[in-house]
Amino acid sequence: MPQWKKRFHDTCFFIPACKTCPVKEGKEVTIYDIARQLHISPATVSRGLNDHPAVSKKTRQKILEVAQALGYQSNTFASSLRKQRTNTLGVIVPKLNSHFVSSVLAGIEKVANEAGYNLIISQSLESAQKEVANAHTMFKSRVDGLIVSLAFDTEDLSHFQPFFKKGIPVIFFDRVALNLPNSTHIIIDNQKAGYEATRHLIEQGCRHIIHITGHLARNVYADRLKGYRQALNEYQLPFSEQQVIVCPLDEQSAWEIGRKIADMKPLPDGLFITNDTFAAICMHALKEKGIRIPADMAIVGFNDDLVSRVVEPPLTTIHYPGQEMGELVARHLINHLKGTVPLTHTHTIIIHSELIIRASSLRKI
Amino acid sequence: MPQWKKRFHDTCFFIPACKTCPVKEGKEVTIYDIARQLHISPATVSRGLNDHPAVSKKTRQKILEVAQALGYQSNTFASSLRKQRTNTLGVIVPKLNSHFVSSVLAGIEKVANEAGYNLIISQSLESAQKEVANAHTMFKSRVDGLIVSLAFDTEDLSHFQPFFKKGIPVIFFDRVALNLPNSTHIIIDNQKAGYEATRHLIEQGCRHIIHITGHLARNVYADRLKGYRQALNEYQLPFSEQQVIVCPLDEQSAWEIGRKIADMKPLPDGLFITNDTFAAICMHALKEKGIRIPADMAIVGFNDDLVSRVVEPPLTTIHYPGQEMGELVARHLINHLKGTVPLTHTHTIIIHSELIIRASSLRKI
DNA sequence: TTGTACGCGTTATCAG
DNA sequence: CTGATAACGCGTACAA
Numbered sequence: 001m002p003q004w005k006k007r008f009h010d011t012c013f014f015i016p017a018c019k020t021c022p023v024k025e026g027k028e029v030t031i032y033d034i035a036r037q038l039h040i041s042p043a044t045v046s047r048g049l050n051d052h053p054a055v056s057k058k059t060r061q062k063i064l065e066v067a068q069a070l071g072y073q074s075n076t077f078a079s080s081l082r083k084q085r086t087n088t089l090g091v092i093v094p095k096l097n098s099h100f101v102s103s104v105l106a107g108i109e110k111v112a113n114e115a116g117y118n119l120i121i122s123q124s125l126e127s128a129q130k131e132v133a134n135a136h137t138m139f140k141s142r143v144d145g146l147i148v149s150l151a152f153d154t155e156d157l158s159h160f161q162p163f164f165k166k167g168i169p170v171i172f173f174d175r176v177a178l179n180l181p182n183s184t185h186i187i188i189d190n191q192k193a194g195y196e197a198t199r200h201l202i203e204q205g206c207r208h209i210i211h212i213t214g215h216l217a218r219n220v221y222a223d224r225l226k227g228y229r230q231a232l233n234e235y236q237l238p239f240s241e242q243q244v245i246v247c248p249l250d251e252q253s254a255w256e257i258g259r260k261i262a263d264m265k266p267l268p269d270g271l272f273i274t275n276d277t278f279a280a281i282c283m284h285a286l287k288e289k290g291i292r293i294p295a296d297m298a299i300v301g302f303n304d305d306l307v308s309r310v311v312e313p314p315l316t317t318i319h320y321p322g323q324e325m326g327e328l329v330a331r332h333l334i335n336h337l338k339g340t341v342p343l344t345h346t347h348t349i350i351i352h353s354e355l356i357i358r359a360s361s362l363r364k365i
Numbered sequence: 366m367p368q369w370k371k372r373f374h375d376t377c378f379f380i381p382a383c384k385t386c387p388v389k390e391g392k393e394v395t396i397y398d399i400a401r402q403l404h405i406s407p408a409t410v411s412r413g414l415n416d417h418p419a420v421s422k423k424t425r426q427k428i429l430e431v432a433q434a435l436g437y438q439s440n441t442f443a444s445s446l447r448k449q450r451t452n453t454l455g456v457i458v459p460k461l462n463s464h465f466v467s468s469v470l471a472g473i474e475k476v477a478n479e480a481g482y483n484l485i486i487s488q489s490l491e492s493a494q495k496e497v498a499n500a501h502t503m504f505k506s507r508v509d510g511l512i513v514s515l516a517f518d519t520e521d522l523s524h525f526q527p528f529f530k531k532g533i534p535v536i537f538f539d540r541v542a543l544n545l546p547n548s549t550h551i552i553i554d555n556q557k558a559g560y561e562a563t564r565h566l567i568e569q570g571c572r573h574i575i576h577i578t579g580h581l582a583r584n585v586y587a588d589r590l591k592g593y594r595q596a597l598n599e600y601q602l603p604f605s606e607q608q609v610i611v612c613p614l615d616e617q618s619a620w621e622i623g624r625k626i627a628d629m630k631p632l633p634d635g636l637f638i639t640n641d642t643f644a645a646i647c648m649h650a651l652k653e654k655g656i657r658i659p660a661d662m663a664i665v666g667f668n669d670d671l672v673s674r675v676v677e678p679p680l681t682t683i684h685y686p687g688q689e690m691g692e693l694v695a696r697h698l699i700n701h702l703k704g705t706v707p708l709t710h711t712h713t714i715i716i717h718s719e720l721i722i723r724a725s726s727l728r729k730i
Numbered sequence: 731t732t733g734t735a736c737g738c739g740t741t742a743t744c745a746g
Numbered sequence: 747c748t749g750a751t752a753a754c755g756c757g758t759a760c761a762a
Contacts, residue, residue: 030739041749046741054747073505077446078739081754086442096470102462106490118502121486125471137483140438251671280675287677306616310645312652312677395755406733411757421731443755446738 029072037066049074080142088118089333090138090146092131094175096123098277099305100322101149104173107326108147115334117144124151126248135159144168145333150175152215152248169336173329175218178348186329188353190220193318194227196355197272197300200316202235204298204363206270209237212245212257212282213274221246224274224302243268254278258285267291270298270361276305276317283311283360298361313359320353394437402431414439445507453483454698455503455511459491459540463642464670465687466514469538472691473512480699482509491517491613500524508533510698515540517580517613534701538694540583543713551694553718555585558683559592561720562637562665565681567600569663569728571635574602577610577622577647578639586611589639589667608633619643623650632656635663635726641670641682648676648725663726678724685718 031045038045040059047055048063066072080086089112093101105121112119120141124131131151138146139162146163148170157177163170164182176185201209211228214221225244232239247253258281261268273279279301283293291297293313301308304319328351396410403410405424412420413428431437445451454477458466470486477484485506489496496516503511504527511528513535522542528535529547541550566574576593579586590609597604612618623646626633638644644666648658656662658678666673669684693716 028739032739042739043741043750044748046739047748050741056747059747075446075739076505076507077442077451078754079741081440081442081446081738081756082740082742084754095467096461097464097467099462102460102488105461105488109487113498118485118506119487120483122474122484123467123470133478140441141483142441277671277675284675284677306642307672307675310642310649310672311675312649393755396757397755407756408734408758409732411755412732415757417757419731424731440755443738444757446740446754447756447758449738 028075029070030075031072033070034063034066034072037070038062086118086142086144087116088120088141088143089330090141090143091119091121092124092134092138092146092148093121094124094126094149094151096121098303100174100303100320103322104149104326104329107323107328108330109326110323111327111330111334115330117330117334124154126152128152128154128156132159135163139163139168145337146170147329147333148172150177150218152218155217169333171329171333173325175220178219184332184347184349186325186332186349186351187219188320189350190223191227191230193302193320193353193355194224194272194274195231196227197224197302197316197318198228198231199234200355200357201270201272201298201300201361202231202237204270204294204361206298207237208243208266208268209270209272210243210245210261210264210268211272211274212247212278214246214249216246221274228272249275249278251277251281254281255285258282259289262286262289262291268297270300272300274302276301276303276308276315279315279317280307280311283315294359294361294363298363300355300361304356308358311360316358316361317356318353319356321351325351393440394435395440396437398435399428399431399437402435403427451483451507451509452481453485453506453508454695455506455508456484456486457489457496457499457503457511457513458486459489459514459516461486461488463668465539465668465685468687469514469691469694472688472693473695474691475688476692476695476699480695482695482699489516489519493517493519493521497524500528504528504533509702511535512694512698513537515542515583517583520582534698536694536698538690540585543584549697549712549714551690551697551714551716552584553685554715555588556592556595558667558685558718558720559589559637559639560596561592562589562667562681562683563593563596564599565720565722566635566637566663566665566726567596567602569635569659569726571663572602573608573631573633574635574637575608575610575626575629575633576637576639577612577643579611579614581611586639593637614640614643616642616646619646620650623647624654627651627654627656633662635665637665639667641666641668641673641680644680644682645672645676648680659724659726659728663728665720665726669721673723676725681723681726682721683718684721686716690716 031042034045035042044055044059045063048060049067091108095101109119120138120143122134124134128151131154145168157180160170171184173186176187178185198209211225213225216222229239245257247257273282279299283299286297293299299315301315301317304317308315308317396407399410400407409420409424410428413425414432456473460466474484485503485508487499489499493516496519510533522545525535536549538551541552543550563574576590578590581587594604610622612622638647644664648664651662652658658664664680666680666682669682673680673682
C-alpha cells in the first residue's frame with residue numbers, strides 16, 4: 001500500500017462516506033484528503049486543481065467539488081518549494097505616504113492581482129541603508145520579480161546584484177538607475193517637465209528663478225535641473241550655482257528654506273520646486289514673511305499631490321499618471337516572467353506628463 | 366550511504382577543497398552543500414544555523430563560516446512548510462496614502478523587523494469587498510498574525526472567521542470591531558476627542574456647529590459623534606439630525622459639501638470634521654464663497670495630517686501618535702505569538718490623543 | 731555532541 | 747487519462 005494511504009484511519013479506508021477521518025480537526029486539508037475521499041491518487045488531484053489538460057472533465061469536476069466541500073486551500077509553501085517560484089512580486093518605494101506612490105501601488109496591485117501574483121510592499125523611508133535591508137528581505141522571500149523606486153541617497157546599487165545574478169528581473173520606475181545594465185525603466189521625461197515648468201515661469205514674467213530640488217544622484221532631480229537650465233538658456237537668462245538649492249525634501253528643510261528665500265536679496269521672482277509638499281510649506285513660510293504669491297513670487301511644484309489643490313493659492317504643478325505607471329510597470333514585469341516578452345536589453349519607457357497651471361504662478365505680465 | 370550524499374559528485378566526495386561540486390551554478394546553496402563541505406550531517410548544520418544549544422562552539426563557528434563563504438540563504442518555504450509557521454504578519458489598512466497610516470506602518474515595521482517577522486501589507490481602498498479579498502490572500506499566505514484597520518463600509522466581519530477558527534490572532538487598531546469576541550483593539554478615546562473638539566469650538570463662541578463625519582458603522586465615527594453630542598448637551602446647545610452630515614470622506618464630496626454649507630441658512634458658525642484632508646478642501650470651498658475662517662466659521666479637523674499645517678489658516682485638529690500605535694500593535698501581536706502574553710479575552714488598549722489648537726478655530730469671543 | 735531517517739504538501743517524471 | 751514515486755530544503759524525534 002502506498003505510503004500516503006497509511007494516514008487514513010484503518011476502519012474508514014473503504015468507506016468513502018466517512019467524514020471524520022480524512023479531515024482531522026486542526027489539521028490542514030491536503031490533496032491527500034481529497035484523494036482519499038475520491039479513491040484516486042494525489043497526483044490526479046494536483047493535476048485537477050491546476051487545470052492540467054490531461055485530466056477528464058468528470059474527475060476534475062469531482063475534485064473541485066470535494067475540494068470545495070472540505071475547504072481545501074493549496075499550500076503555497078509546498079508549491080513554491082516544489083516549483084521554485086513564488087508567484088510574488090516585491091515592491092520597494094521611498095515612501096508610502098504620497099499621492100503619487102499610492103496611485104502607482106494601486107496600479108501595480110490591480111495588474112498583479114489579475115495575473116495571480118501576490119505583492120510584498122516595503123518602504124525605504126528615503127534611506128539607502130533601509131533600502132538595502134528591504135532588498136535583502138525581498139531576496140530572501142524569493143520574489144519572482146522586483147519593482148523599485150530608489151531612495152533619496154542611494155548611490156551604490158550592489159544590493160540588486162543578487163537579483164541580477166540569479167536572473168530575477170528588476171524593474172525601476174520614476175527614481176531609476178539608468179546606468180544599470182539589463183534593466184527596464186519606466187519614467188516621465190523629467191527634463192521636458194523641468195523645461196516646461198521653467199518656461200512657464202519665464203513666460204509669466206519671472207527673471208530670477210530659484211530651483212529647489214533633491215539629491216542630484218537621482219535621475220528625476222538631475223533631469224529636471226537640466227530642463228530648468230535649458231529653459232533659462234533658451235531665454236538667455238543668466239544661470240549661477242546659487243540659483244539651485246539641493247536639499248532633503250522634508251518638512252523641516254521646507255520651513256527653513258522658505259524663510260531663507262524670503263530674506264534673499266534681491267528677492268527671486270519665481271520658484272520651481274520639485275515637490276508639492278515642500279512647495280506648499282515654502283509658500284506658507286513666504287506668506288508669513290509678507291510675500292505675495294504669485295504677485296511677488298510665482299511658484300511651480302511637482303507631482304500634483306492633493307496638497308497642491310488645497311493650498312492657497314492653488315499650486316501650479318506637473319501631473320503624471322501614477323496608476324497608469326503602476327499598471328505599466330507590473331504588466332511589463334509579469335509579461336517578462338511569463339516569457340512573453342524578453343527583457344534582455346536595457347529598456348526605457350517614457351510616459352506622458354503635463355503642466356497643470358493654477359493660481360500660484362499666474363500673473364499679468 | 367545516506368541519500369543526500371548521492372548528490373555529491375563522485376570524484377569530489379573525499380576532496381573537501383573541491384569548489385566546483387558542492388555549489389552548482391544557478392542552483393541554490395542548501396544545508397546539504399554546507400554539510401558536504403564540512404563532512405558533517407545536514408542535521409548538524411541546521412542546528413548550527415538555528416543556534417541550537419546542543420552543538421559545539423567549534424562546529425557552529427565552522428558552519429557559519431562556510432555558510433557565509435557559500436552565500437547560503439535559508440529557504441523560507443522549506444522552513445515554513447516544516448515549521449508550520451511563516452514568521453510573517455499581515456496588515457490590512459484602508460489607505461496607504463495618509464500620514465497617520467504610514468506612521469503606523471513605520472511603527473509596525475520597526476517592531477516586526479526587530480523580532481524577525483516579515484510583513485505583507487495591503488490596502489482595502491475603503492472597500493469592504495476588497496478587504497474581503499485581502500483577508501483571503503492573507504489567509505492563503507498563512508500569516509502568523511493579522512493586523513487590521515477596517516474599511517469604511519465593512520459591516521459583515523465573517524471574512525475574519527477563518528483566522529479565528531484556525532487560531533490565528535487578529536488585532537485591530539483605530540477602525541476596530543469591538544463587538545467581535547476574542548480580539549484585541551488599540552484605539553484612541555474617540556468620544557473624548559470628539560468632545561474636546563466640540564467643546565473647544567463652543568468655548569470659541571460657536572453656537573451652531575455642524576459635524577461632518579464618516580460611516581457610523583465605524584467606531585471612530587460613532588464615538589466622535591457621541592463626544593460631539595455630549596459637548597452640545599453639556600453646554601445646553603440644541604441638537605438636531607440636520608447638524609450631522611454623514612458622507613464618504615473623499616475629495617469630491619468635500620468640494621460638494623463645502624459649497625453646500627456655504628449656502629446654508631442660517632450659516633453655521635463652527636465645523637467639526639473628522640478628517641483633515643476633507644476639512645482642508647471644505648475650507649477652500651468656503652473661502653471661495655467669501656466666508657472668513659475663523660471669523661465667520663471656526664473649523665476643527667482630525668488626524669494632524671501634514672495638510673493641516675499647510676492650509677490657510679492652519680487647521681486645529683486632533684493629534685494621535687501613529688508610530689507609537691503601530692509599535693504597540695505589533696509588539697502586542699508578537700508577544701502573543703511568542704506565547705508570552707495570552708490574548709484570550711477581548712481586550713482594549715486606549716492610547717493618548719490631544720487637541721492641537723491652530724488658527725482655524727481661534728477667535729475672540 | 732552528532733548522525734539517521736522521515737515528513738511537511740506539492741508537482742514533475744515516468745510508466746502504465 | 748491515471749498512478750506511483752521521487753524530489754524540493756528544512757527541522758526534529760530517535761539513536762548512537
